[in-house]
Amino acid sequence: xxxxxxxxTMDRVNVGLAARYRKERRFRxxxxxxxxxxxxFLVLLLGSIVAKGYTAFRQxxxxxxxxxxxxxxxxxxxxxxxxxxxxxxxxxxLFPEVDSRQDKRLLAKLASTGAAYTVQAMVLAKPxxxxxxxxxxxxxxxxxxxxxxxxxxxxxxxxxxxxxxxQVVWIDQLIASSRLEQKFxxxxxxxxxxxxxxxxxxxxxAMGSMFTLIVTLLLSFPIGVAAAxxxxxxxxxxxxxxxxxxxxxxxxxxxxxVFGLLGLAVFLNFMNLPRSASLVGGLVLxxxxxxxxxxxxxxxxxxxxxxxxxxxLGVGAxxxxxxxxxxxxxxxxGMMTGAIxxxxxxxxxxxxxxxxGMVAFIVDVPHGFNDPATVLPVQIYxxxxxxxxxxxxxxxxxxMVLLLLLLTMNAAAVFLxxxxxxxx
Amino acid sequence: MQKFALSLAAAxxxxxxxxxxxxxxxxxxxxxxxxxxxxxxxxAVAEQFGKSTKFKTPKIExxxxxxxxxxxxxxxxxxxxxxxxxxxxxxxxxxxxxQKNGVTEVVEIKVGYDGIVVANSKKAGALQLSxxxxxxxxxxxxxxxxxxxxxxxxxxKTWKDINSALPDTKIEVLGPPPTSGTRDAFVELVMDxxxxxxASIKALKKSDEKQFKAVCQTIREDGAYVEAGENDNxxxxxxxxxxxxLGIFGxxxxxxxxxxxxxxVIDGQAPTFENIASGKYVVSRPLxxxxxxxxxxxxxxxNEYLAEFTNERAWGENGYLAEKGLIPMPKEERKTFAADxxxxxxxxxx
Numbered sequence: 001x002x003x004x005x006x007x008x009t010m011d012r013v014n015v016g017l018a019a020r021y022r023k024e025r026r027f028r029x030x031x032x033x034x035x036x037x038x039x040x041f042l043v044l045l046l047g048s049i050v051a052k053g054y055t056a057f058r059q060x061x062x063x064x065x066x067x068x069x070x071x072x073x074x075x076x077x078x079x080x081x082x083x084x085x086x087x088x089x090x091x092x093x094l095f096p097e098v099d100s101r102q103d104k105r106l107l108a109k110l111a112s113t114g115a116a117y118t119v120q121a122m123v124l125a126k127p128x129x130x131x132x133x134x135x136x137x138x139x140x141x142x143x144x145x146x147x148x149x150x151x152x153x154x155x156x157x158x159x160x161x162x163x164x165x166x167q168v169v170w171i172d173q174l175i176a177s178s179r180l181e182q183k184f185x186x187x188x189x190x191x192x193x194x195x196x197x198x199x200x201x202x203x204x205x206a207m208g209s210m211f212t213l214i215v216t217l218l219l220s221f222p223i224g225v226a227a228a229x230x231x232x233x234x235x236x237x238x239x240x241x242x243x244x245x246x247x248x249x250x251x252x253x254x255x256x257x258v259f260g261l262l263g264l265a266v267f268l269n270f271m272n273l274p275r276s277a278s279l280v281g282g283l284v285l286x287x288x289x290x291x292x293x294x295x296x297x298x299x300x301x302x303x304x305x306x307x308x309x310x311x312x313l314g315v316g317a318x319x320x321x322x323x324x325x326x327x328x329x330x331x332x333x334g335m336m337t338g339a340i341x342x343x344x345x346x347x348x349x350x351x352x353x354x355x356x357g358m359v360a361f362i363v364d365v366p367h368g369f370n371d372p373a374t375v376l377p378v379q380i381y382x383x384x385x386x387x388x389x390x391x392x393x394x395x396x397x398x399x400m401v402l403l404l405l406l407l408t409m410n411a412a413a414v415f416l417x418x419x420x421x422x423x424x
Numbered sequence: 425m426q427k428f429a430l431s432l433a434a435a436x437x438x439x440x441x442x443x444x445x446x447x448x449x450x451x452x453x454x455x456x457x458x459x460x461x462x463x464x465x466x467x468a469v470a471e472q473f474g475k476s477t478k479f480k481t482p483k484i485e486x487x488x489x490x491x492x493x494x495x496x497x498x499x500x501x502x503x504x505x506x507x508x509x510x511x512x513x514x515x516x517x518x519x520x521x522x523q524k525n526g527v528t529e530v531v532e533i534k535v536g537y538d539g540i541v542v543a544n545s546k547k548a549g550a551l552q553l554s555x556x557x558x559x560x561x562x563x564x565x566x567x568x569x570x571x572x573x574x575x576x577x578x579x580x581k582t583w584k585d586i587n588s589a590l591p592d593t594k595i596e597v598l599g600p601p602p603t604s605g606t607r608d609a610f611v612e613l614v615m616d617x618x619x620x621x622x623a624s625i626k627a628l629k630k631s632d633e634k635q636f637k638a639v640c641q642t643i644r645e646d647g648a649y650v651e652a653g654e655n656d657n658x659x660x661x662x663x664x665x666x667x668x669x670l671g672i673f674g675x676x677x678x679x680x681x682x683x684x685x686x687x688x689v690i691d692g693q694a695p696t697f698e699n700i701a702s703g704k705y706v707v708s709r710p711l712x713x714x715x716x717x718x719x720x721x722x723x724x725x726x727n728e729y730l731a732e733f734t735n736e737r738a739w740g741e742n743g744y745l746a747e748k749g750l751i752p753m754p755k756e757e758r759k760t761f762a763a764d765x766x767x768x769x770x771x772x773x774x
Contacts (some may be wrong), residue, residue, distance in 0.1 A: 079478075113744075117475060153683060160546070160683040195468045195748070272503060275455070276483055361467040363474050363481035364453075372453065372483040382486075385655050387464065387680045387749065392657070 049403075053396025059185035059198060060140040060148045062111055062174065064090040066119055067133040078124055083116040087138065094179070095170060106167055110174075112139035114187075114199040139187065140180065142197040142390035144171060148182065151389060162389075188397065192365045193379065197390030200383070202398050204365045208278050208358070208373030209347060211366060215282020216289060216346050221339050223286075224293030225328075228335070231294070232301040233323055252291035259288045260352030268356060275357040276372040284352045289342035296338020300331040333420035340413040344406050350377045376402045451502040454482035454723055458492025458509030459605050461538055461674060462711050465750045466509050466733075472744065473732045479725035482507075489605045496714060497522035506719040506726060510712045511538065511605040519773050529717035532771035533730070533761050536739055537751040539675035539700040539708040540610050541687040542597075545667035551583075551590065551688040555706070558690075559618025560586045561595050562649055564642040573624040578644045598652040598659045599672035609709045610672055611641045614690075617706070660685060675700060675708075676749025700751045708751065717768050727768075734762035 066086055073081045088108045092098065098107055115138035122136070123129055146152045147163045148171065158165050174180035191201030235241045263284035267273045273280050304327050312322040353359060359378050366373035374382075376398065383395040456466055463486045474481025487495065489510045496508035497518060514532065522530060542553065560566050561583065565575040583590035600607040619640040620626045629636040643649050652659045656673040663671045664684050671685075675695060678687050687695035691706055699705040713733070720726040732738060739745050741752050752758070763769075 156683050162680070162682065195464065195471050268503075274451070275503070276485070357485050359485060361463070361470065361484040361486075363471050372455075384657060385460075387656070387674075387676045389680055 046403075049396045049399050053393050053398075053400050055149045055151075056188060056393040056397035057185050058149075058182040059187065060145040061137040061181060061183050062091075062140050062144075063135055063137050063179040063181075064111065064115070065093065065133055065135050066090045066138075068123065068130045070131050073123060073130050075127065075130065078120075078127065081120075081123075083120045083123070084113070086119055087111050087115040094174070103166065106164065107170065109141055110144050110167065110170065112141050112198045113196060114139050114194075137181075137183065139198045142388060144180075145198060146390050147171060148175075148180070149393075151393070188394070192363045193361060193374070193382070194363060195361075195386075197386075197388050197394060200391070200394060202376065202379060202401060204362055205374050205376045205379035205398075206401075207366050208281075208362075209375040211278035211369050211373060212281040212285060212375055213343055213347060215279055215369060216285040217339070217343060219282065219286040220289045220293055220342065221335075224290050224339070225297050225335055227290075227294050228297030228301060229323060229328070232298050233319070233327070248291050248294055252295060255351070256288055256349055257351040257355070259284050260355030262287065263352060264355045274370055274372075276360055276362070276374075277370045278358075278366060278373040278375075279369040280356050281353055281358050281373070281375065282369070284356060285346040285349060288349065288352060289339075289346050292342040292345065293335070293338050296341070297331070297335040300334025300338070301327065303334065304330045330422060333416050337413045337417050340409050340416070344409040344413075347375075347406060347409070348377055348402070350375070350381055353378060376405070450722075452724055453480035454507065454725060454729055455505040456482055456484040456507045456509065456713075457487045457495045457505045458485075458507075458713075459489040459511040459711070460486040461489075461511040461605055462509035462535070462713065464676065464748055465535065465711070465745050466507075466713065468744060468748050469729070469733045469738055472738070473725070473729050476732075477725065477728055479728065482725075482729060488603065493518045493714075494521075496716070497525055497527055499525045500527055500716065500718045502723070504716075506716050506723050507729075508714045510714060511609065511709060513710075513712060514714060514771075514773060516773050527716055527718070529768075529770040531715040531717055531764065531768050533713050533715065533734065533765050534710050534753065534757070535713055535733065535750070535761075536711055536745065536753055537700060537708045538711055538749075539695050539705055539751060540606060540613065540672065541675055541678045541695040541707070542670055542672055542690065543663065543678055543685045543687045543695075544670045545663045546684060546686055547667035548593075549591065550686050551670070552692075553590075553688050554691050555614050555618035556621045557586050557590070557618075558614050559621075559640070562597060562643055563615065563619065563640070564644045565639055567622050567624060575639065578646070578648075581648075593668045595648040596650065596666075596669040597648065597672065598650045598662055598669055601651040601653065606672070606674060610707070611643075613707045613709065615643075616640050674749070675751070679749045697746075697751065711750070714771075715765075715768070717770060720768055727766075730765040734758070734765045 064087065067090065069086060069089075072085055088111075091108050091111050092104060095107060098104055118136070118138050122134075140148075143152065143162050144167075147154075147168070152161055152163055154168065163171070171180060187199060188201045190203055191199055192204030194200040231241065231245070235244075263280060267280045267283055268275060273283075308326055308330065309322055312326050313319075317325065350359065353375060357372075358374050359381070360372065360374055361382065362372050362374050364371070380395055380398045380402065383391045383398065454470075456470070458466075463484060467484050470482040470484055473479065485492075485505075489508075489512060492505075492508040492510065493514065495505050498504050514530070519530070522528075542551075542558065544551065560578075560580060563578060566578050566580070568574045568576045569579060580586050580595060582592055582594055584592040599610065620629070625636065625639055628639065650669075652662065652671070656677045659671040659673050660677055660681050663669060670688070675697075678685060678695065679697070689695075693699050693705045695705050695707075700708045715726070715730065735743075736758075737743050739750065739752055739758065743752070746752055753761070
C-alpha cells in the first residue's frame with residue numbers, strides 16, 4: 001500500500017488546464033465553422049441567383065424607322081390594323097439587299113412580336129402620327145437578346161444554335177451601326193405574364209401578391225390580436241383553455257398544403273367563392289398566419305409587466321381601459337413584429353395556393369380582389385418550368401425581387417422592434 | 425389606439441362584403457385547366473387571343489391531365505372550367521363522370537403531337553437505342569439473360585451489358601415521376617412495346633393482362649431510374665452536369681437546348697421535328713383539348729378562342745405553336761378538327 005502522492009488542488013488544475021483550453025478552442029471552432037459553412041451556402045445561393053439573373057434587368061432593343069403607313073392604318077379601324085406589317089417592313093428596310101423569302105422571314109424574326117403592340121399603343125395614343133416616319137426603339141426577340149447577352153454561345157456549330165449564322169451577321173451589323181442596344185428592362189416591371197420571355201413581367205404577380213397580402217393582413221391581424229387578448233387577459237385557466245393553446249401551437253406547425261385543401265373545401269366548394277382569386281388566396285393564408293400572429297401577440301402581452309396592470313386597476317381603471325389604454329399600446333410593437341413575420345411567410349407561400357387555382361397562367365394584371373391572380377413565388381415556379389432559355393434569367397430576377405421584398409419586410413420588423421420596444 | 429383598431433376592423437369588413445357581393449356575378453374570361461404538357465401551347469394561344477381580340481385573356485391552370493378531367497367533369501356553370509387540356513385521350517370512366525354531373529356534350533379537339541425524347545449531353549456520344557433495349561435498361565423485372573422464360577430482377581448495370589454496341593457506362597436515366605403524363609406516355613409507348621418483343625411476355629398479354637402490365641410497366645427502383653421531378657429544365661441542367669446520364673422529357677426542351685443536349689436515336693429514327701410530324705419517330709403522342717359545349721355562348725369569347733387555336737397561323741406548319749415545339753398534325757386532320765371545333769361537334773368515345 002503506497003501512499004497516494006499528495007498534490008495540491010492548484011497542481012491538479014494546472015495539469016488539466018491545457019486540455020481544458022484545447023476543448024474550449026475546439027468548441028469555439030465548431031461554432032465558427034458552422035457559421036462559416038452556412039454563410040458560404042448563403043453566398044453561393046445568392047451569388048448564383050444574382051449571376052444568373054442580373055442580365056434580366058437589361059433588355060436588347062432595336063432602333064427601327066417605323067413608317068406609319070396610311071395605307072395600312074385605317075383611321076376608322078385603328079384597333080385591328082396590321083401593326084405587325086409596319087414592324088416587319090421597318091426591319092426589312094434595315095437590310096434592303098435581303099430578297100429571298102426564307103431570309104426575309106429570318107430577318108423579320110429579329111424583332112419581338114411585342115413590337116407590334118408598342119406601335120399600336122403609340123398610334124392609339126396619337127393618331128396624328130399616321131403618315132409620318134419615326135425612329136422607335138422596340139423590343140428584340142428573346143433569342144436575339146440571349147445571343148447578345150452571351151447565353152447563346154457564338155462558337156458552336158450553326159445547327160446547335162437557335163440564332164443562325166445569317167442572323168449573327170445581321171446582329172453584328174446592327175450593333176456596329178448602334179441600332180441594337182441593351183436598355184433598362186421596363187417591361188419586366190410593367191407587364192403581366194407572357195409566353196414570350198421578352199414580354200413577360202412580374203407586375204401581375206406582384207399585384208396579386210399585394211391583394212392577397214392585404215386580405216391576409218386585414219383579417220389575420222385583428223382576429224389574431226383579439227384572440228391573443230382574450231386568451232391572455234380574460235380566459236379562465238382551465239382544461240379548455242389549455243386544449244385551445246395546444247391546438248394553436250400545433251396549427252403553427254402544420255404543413256401549409258393542408259390549409260389549401262381546407263380552403264378548397266370551405267371557400268370554393270361550400271361558399272362558392274371564385275377560383276384563382278386573390279380574395280380566396282388571402283383567406284387561406286389568413287388561416288395559415290393566424291397561429292403565428294396569436295403566438296407572437298400572446299408573447300408580447302405576457303412581456304408587459306404585471307405592475308402596469310395592477311397600477312391601472314389600482315387607480316380605478318376598468319379591465320377594458322387597462323387593456324386598451326395601457327397593455328395593448330405597450331404590446332403593439334411585438335404584435336406588429338409577429339404580424340410582419342407572418343406576412344413575410346405568407347408572401348413566400350405557394351403550396352396552399354395550388355389547391356385554390358392560383359397556380360395559373362394569367363396575362364392581365366389583376367385590378368381587384370376577385371380578378372384571377374397569381375403571386376410572386378408561383379410566377380417563379382412557372383417560369384422555372386418554361387422551356388425558353390430567356391426565362392432562366394427572368395426566374396432569377398424574379399427571385400431577386402421576391403428576396404428584396406422579404407428583406408424589406410424583415411427589416412421593417414426589426415426597425416419596429418428596436419424603435420418602439422420598451423424594456424423593463 | 426382604439427380608433428386604429430376600429431378602423432382596421434371596419435376596413436376588413438368592407439373588403440369581405442364588397443368582394444362577396446362581386447363574387448356572385450358570372451365569369452367574363454375563359455377558364456382552362458389540365459395537362460402541363462399542353463400548357464405551353466394553350467398559354468401561347470391564350471395570350472395571342474387576349475392581345476388581338478376585345479375579350480379578356482383566358483386563365484390557364486396547369487393541373488395535370490387527370491386533375492383537369494376531374495375539375496372539368498365536376499359540373500356545368502361558371503364555377504367550373506370551360507376547357508381542359510389533355511396529353512392523352514379522355515377515358516370512358518371520365519366521360520361517365522362528366523355525364524353523371526350534367527356535362528353531356530364535350531367537344532374533342534386534337535391539337536397536334538408531342539414527342540418524348542431520351543437525351544444526353546453533347547459532351548458524350550449520341551446513343552442508338554431500341555425500345556427493347558430501353559425496356560431492358562429500365563424495367564424492374566426482365567427475362568433472364570441466361571435464356572428461358574423466367575423473370576429475374578433487372579441484372580443490367582451498364583449499357584454494354586444490354587448491347588455490346590452501346591458504351592460501357594452505368595445506366596442512369598433521369599425521368600418524370602409517376603404523377604406525370606409524360607411518364608404515362610413513356611411507359612405506354614416505350615416500355616409496353618419494348619417488352620412485347622419478348623415472346624414469353626407477349627404471350628402473357630393474352631393469358632394474364634394484369635401480370636403483363638405489372639411486368640411491362642414497373643420501373644426499376646435500384647437507382648438506375650432517377651425520378652427527377654416534373655421540372656424538365658432541371659433534367660436538362662443535370663444532363664449537362666453529368667454527361668453519363670440520360671434524361672426523358674418533352675421534345676420542346678430538346679428543341680430549346682440543342683447546343684447542350686442531343687436526342688438518342690430510337691428504333692433507327694432521330695427525334696427531329698420532321699420525323700415526329702411524319703410519324704417515323706415512334707415515341708410521340710397526340711395532345712387534346714376538351715371543350716364544354718354548354719359553356720359556348722355563355723362565357724364570352726369561347727368560339728373565337730377555338731377559332732384562334734384552330735387557325736393555320738397557330739397550329740399550322742409555320743404557326744407560332746410549331747415555334748413553341750408543338751408538332752403539327754397532317755393537313756387533312758387539321759381540317760377535320762377545325763371543322764369539329766367550329767361546329768362544336770360532341771365527341772362519342774368508343
